[in-house]
Amino acid sequence: xxxxxxxxxxxxxxxxxxxxxxxxxxxxxxxxxxxxxxxxxxxxxxxxxxxxxxxxxxxxxxxxxxxxxxxxxxxxxxxxxxxxxxxxxxxxxxxxxxxxxxxxxxxxxxxxxxxxxxxxxxxxxxxxxxxxxxxxxxxxxxxxxxxxxxxxxxxxxxxxxxxxxxxxxxxxxxxxxxxxxxxxxxxxxxxxxxxxxxxxxxxxxxxxxxxxxxxxxxxxxxxxxxxxxxxxxxxxxxxxxxxxxxxxxxxxxxxxxxxxxxxxxxxxxxxxxxxxxxxxxxxxxxxxxxxxxxxxxxxxxxxxxxxxxxxxxxxxxxxxxxxxxxxxxxxxxxxxxxxxxxxx
Amino acid sequence: xxxxxxxxxxxxxxxxxxxxxxxxxxxxxxxxxxxxxxxxxxxxxxxxxxxxxxxxxxxxxxxxxxxxxxxxxxxxxxxxxxxxxxxxxxxxxxxxxxxxxxxxxxxxxxxxxxxxxxxxxxxxxxxxxxxxxxxxxxxxxxxxxxxxxxxxxxxxxxxxxxxxxxxxxxxxxxxxxxxxxxxxxxxxxxxxxxxxxxxxxxxxxxxxxxxxxxxxxxxxxxxxxxxxxxxxxxxxxxxxxxxxxxxxxxxxxxxxxxxxxxxxxxxxxxxxxxxxxxxxxxxxxxxxxxxxxxxxxxxxxxxxxxxxxxxxxxxxxxxxxxxxxxxxxxxxxxxxxxxxxxxxxxxxxxxxxxxxxxxxxxxxxxxxxxxxxxxxxxxxxxxxxxxxxxxxxxxxxxxxxxxxxxxxxxxxxxxxxxxxxxxxxxxxxxxxxxxxxxxxxxxxxxxxxxxxxxxxxxxxxxxxxxxxxxxxxxxxx
Numbered sequence: 001x002x003x004x005x006x007x008x009x010x011x012x013x014x015x016x017x018x019x020x021x022x023x024x025x026x027x028x029x030x031x032x033x034x035x036x037x038x039x040x041x042x043x044x045x046x047x048x049x050x051x052x053x054x055x056x057x058x059x060x061x062x063x064x065x066x067x068x069x070x071x072x073x074x075x076x077x078x079x080x081x082x083x084x085x086x087x088x089x090x091x092x093x094x095x096x097x098x099x100x101x102x103x104x105x106x107x108x109x110x111x112x113x114x115x116x117x118x119x120x121x122x123x124x125x126x127x128x129x130x131x132x133x134x135x136x137x138x139x140x141x142x143x144x145x146x147x148x149x150x151x152x153x154x155x156x157x158x159x160x161x162x163x164x165x166x167x168x169x170x171x172x173x174x175x176x177x178x179x180x181x182x183x184x185x186x187x188x189x190x191x192x193x194x195x196x197x198x199x200x201x202x203x204x205x206x207x208x209x210x211x212x213x214x215x216x217x218x219x220x221x222x223x224x225x226x227x228x229x230x231x232x233x234x235x236x237x238x239x240x241x242x243x244x245x246x247x248x249x250x251x252x253x254x255x256x257x258x259x260x261x262x263x264x265x266x267x268x269x270x271x272x273x274x275x276x277x278x279x280x281x282x283x284x285x286x287x288x289x290x291x292x293x294x295x296x297x298x299x300x301x302x303x304x305x306x307x308x309x310x311x312x313x314x315x316x317x318x319x320x321x322x323x324x325x326x327x328x329x330x331x332x333x334x335x336x337x338x339x340x341x342x343x344x
Numbered sequence: 345x346x347x348x349x350x351x352x353x354x355x356x357x358x359x360x361x362x363x364x365x366x367x368x369x370x371x372x373x374x375x376x377x378x379x380x381x382x383x384x385x386x387x388x389x390x391x392x393x394x395x396x397x398x399x400x401x402x403x404x405x406x407x408x409x410x411x412x413x414x415x416x417x418x419x420x421x422x423x424x425x426x427x428x429x430x431x432x433x434x435x436x437x438x439x440x441x442x443x444x445x446x447x448x449x450x451x452x453x454x455x456x457x458x459x460x461x462x463x464x465x466x467x468x469x470x471x472x473x474x475x476x477x478x479x480x481x482x483x484x485x486x487x488x489x490x491x492x493x494x495x496x497x498x499x500x501x502x503x504x505x506x507x508x509x510x511x512x513x514x515x516x517x518x519x520x521x522x523x524x525x526x527x528x529x530x531x532x533x534x535x536x537x538x539x540x541x542x543x544x545x546x547x548x549x550x551x552x553x554x555x556x557x558x559x560x561x562x563x564x565x566x567x568x569x570x571x572x573x574x575x576x577x578x579x580x581x582x583x584x585x586x587x588x589x590x591x592x593x594x595x596x597x598x599x600x601x602x603x604x605x606x607x608x609x610x611x612x613x614x615x616x617x618x619x620x621x622x623x624x625x626x627x628x629x630x631x632x633x634x635x636x637x638x639x640x641x642x643x644x645x646x647x648x649x650x651x652x653x654x655x656x657x658x659x660x661x662x663x664x665x666x667x668x669x670x671x672x673x674x675x676x677x678x679x680x681x682x683x684x685x686x687x688x689x690x691x692x693x694x695x696x697x698x699x700x701x702x703x704x705x706x707x708x709x710x711x712x713x714x715x716x717x718x719x720x721x722x723x724x725x726x727x728x729x730x731x732x733x734x735x736x737x738x739x740x741x742x743x744x745x746x747x748x749x750x751x752x753x754x755x756x757x758x759x760x761x762x763x764x765x766x767x768x769x770x771x772x773x774x775x776x777x778x779x780x781x782x783x784x785x786x787x788x789x790x791x792x793x794x795x796x797x798x799x800x801x802x803x804x805x806x807x808x809x810x811x812x813x814x815x816x817x818x819x820x821x
Contacts, residue, residue, distance in 0.1 A: 072660070076637035078630055099410050161456035170462070247449050251402075251442040253409050260445055264408030272636050272656045 061286075068092070068279035075276035088276065095280035099261040108257040111246070112239045114173060115180040116232060122181050127190030128216045132202065142191075149184040157248060164249065171251045180239065189231055193224040229299035237289050258285045376594040377774055378508030380501055386490050389711045395435040399709040402440045402464035406450045406694065409443040413516075416729040417441060424716055437709045447473065447694075458701065465702050465710035470694045471503045472779030474511040481697040484510040487711050488718070495736040497762040499691035502772045507595070512695025513714060515726070517733045518652040519689045520579060521758055522681065527674035528645045529572070532562035539678060539757045546687055546764075553586075553612055556682035560621035563645040573622040574635035575648035578789050580782065582681035583609035585688035588768050591785075596775025597820045601785070602809035610801050614792040626793045642674055651758040654678070655731030658752045678757050680764055689764040691772070693732065724748075733759055777819035781812045788812075 169175030243259040262281040407414035428436035444450035457463040500514035560572025639647040723739035728748040791804035
């Protein structure tokens with residue numbers, strides 16, 4: 001029987017490593033070969049599965065795009081195929097005009113900007129307080145907010161509308177953005193991430209007489225930047241697509257947003273919807289989200305599933321501390337300079 | 345510990361309160377919904393414009409501002425406002441329209457707005473929701489004269505009556521009918537009746553369940569994907585009322601589904617698929633959407649649809665083709681559901697309600713606006729622009745209507761079918777649970793098509809009856 005020499009590593013008693021020559025039988029070689037082949041096949045299957053799953057995610061978007069450039073006659077057949085006989089780019093212009101995009105686009109931008117611009121003034125301090133401060137009723141308040149998150153928005157819509165209409169908040173920007181300013185999702189997300197920041201950093205900052213505001217803004221927020229970006233993107237997507245809330249809380253057209261207008265393209269009472277225009281409208285409404293996702297998807301991935309470059313939440317503790325201390329030193333330097341300047 | 349006990353106590357008290365509230369019911373029992381011409385002494389709001397200063401009122405439409413229904417209503421409101429400003433510069437009425445984008449959203453808002461007192465003066469409400477607002481609206485017989493009410497088609501009046509109250513003015517009306525590709529159906533060599541022919545001699549009309557099936561079969565070539573008929577599912581109301589029996593009692597609290605009439609209807613609708621007259625509607629989740637396209641492209645001979653789609657279909661098959669210098673795709677027509685032995689056209693839609701929790705001045709302003717909308721010229725204008733059926737006879741006499749009928753005769757023909765109301769003294773049921781029951785019935789009845797049309801009919805019938813009975817029982821109060 002032909003033998004083959006291979007290298008292996010064994011541990012000697014004196015704890016020094018030395019190569020040991022072992023021999024493999026034909027059977028063992030065959031097993032290794034089969035194992036390799038199985039691994040190779042599994043890899044192929046894995047890729048095929050990934051491609052399949054990927055296609056199921058991509059297909060609806062591609063189909064939506066294909067429908068958006070079809071003629072009316074072609075679109076009403078509602079074919080699931082991706083072939084286009086005649087390309088009708090003018091559908092986009094017609095959808096823009098019919099859904100009065102120029103009017104509603106401004107409202108969508110205003111709505112998203114108001115929420116994104118104002119909510120961090122409320123949710124970051126609230127999250128900091130829940131994560132790092134001790135006060136009476138903290139647990140109860142947190143549970144209460146969690147309960148609010150568990151209830152579907154539709155379930156509380158009637159009482160919410162009742163109070164809003166009593167307070168004169170219906171059909172106003174204030175009423176529209178108010179609940180988003182205290183988003184439990186945001187508070188929860190930031191609280192959990194604030195909690196993962198090592199206590200050493202906070203304590204060293206406290207020793208140096210840093211105030212809560214300084215710790216929160218100068219140390220903690222920069223340390224969870226990917227989470228911040230992720231939350232920013234998620235909030236943008238959710239507000240940009242917000243349909244039911246906007247529809248309920250507005251009466252006049254001066255505040256209604258794009259999803260409401262695009263839905264209007266479907267028409268009411270069973271009339272044949274102009275699918276080509278509906279899809280063109282959807283693509284136009286989706287475009288900003290896609291752009292933002294492309295720009296921010298790396299940060300989102302990092303925050304969602306972690307990554308080598310992330311230096312928080314169970315990551316490299318030493319570097320976290322270093323970064324925290326550096327931020328603190330920078331801040332204290334600046335403060336001492338300011339003090340000197342003021343004294344002069 | 346004390347805190348927990350406190351919360352538990354509050355929770356228990358709240359539960360008890362809910363239980364007490366739910367025990368309290370409506371003391372009044374209603375056998376039916378009443379008769380519009382005898383239950384009410386006519387005493388109406390003044391017909392004069394009696395205001396000392398401008399009045400502003402709100403009108404909620406369930407449509408979207410960007411669809412044809414909403415934009416037409418917005419135009420009409422603007423016309424009214426303009427007319428008021430010119431006619432009464434110091435005491436005009438200004439209507440603020442608001443487009444809610446759907447009945448469900450609007451109902452949700454109104455449920456909260458009514459107790460808060462922030463509801464509008466008028467709202468467009470779907471027929472299935474009339475019963476919800478019966479206590480919050482003024483009887484329309486305080487707004488319109490006897491003659492004006494007599495002018496409304498009987499079927500539309502019936503769906504606007506609930507618990508002896510004329511709840512809503514029927515303004516957004518539609519009927520279910522068969523849209524016909526006459527070119528394709530006549531190519532079978534069989535006679536295809538016209539609405540006029542049917543209405544001239546209803547009792548002896550050849551347009552029966554059996555004849556229609558023969559015609560659909562003759563037009564079908566299943567191997568080529570061509571079918572005589574397309575439908576999203578069986579026609580619920582027509583299946584029973586054409587046999588002279590109802591599905592529910594008048595207030596929609598009891599069902600009459602599981603009987604020999606139901607069995608006959610179920611067997612008939614299943615045989616249409618088994619014998620290749622129509623495509624099985626449960627095979628494709630997008631069936632309802634696809635058949636609309638299939639009809640427009642000429643692979644379906646008849647299509648069971650709402651009259652509100654007539655305008656769009658006509659534009660697609662005829663108007664747009666002619667405008668681009670082509671021949672119309674085919675000749676279009678409408679027909680009622682075939683008789684067995686009676687004809688019946690299910691009439692439904694939405695109406696306008698006037699809320700009773702506003703000041704007298706605001707209610708009078710709302711009344712004036714509604715009367716303006718109801719006037720024949722305005723009614724015809726709205727109908728011809730949107731595809732809803734005109735609900736009054738006088739609207740169909742206007743120049744706007746007759747001119748439009750010259751171009752598109754389909755709406756006019758659909759309106760001629762409005763005389764096909766229930767027979768044997770039956771009335772269209774109206775009740776709180778009707779819409780929900782209809783929804784579930786239309787889902788459960790499709791059981792006749794599952795398992796390749798092999799399920800036991802009696803079993804499906806029983807399932808439908810049990811489900812509908814449960815819905816009616818749990819949602820009627």
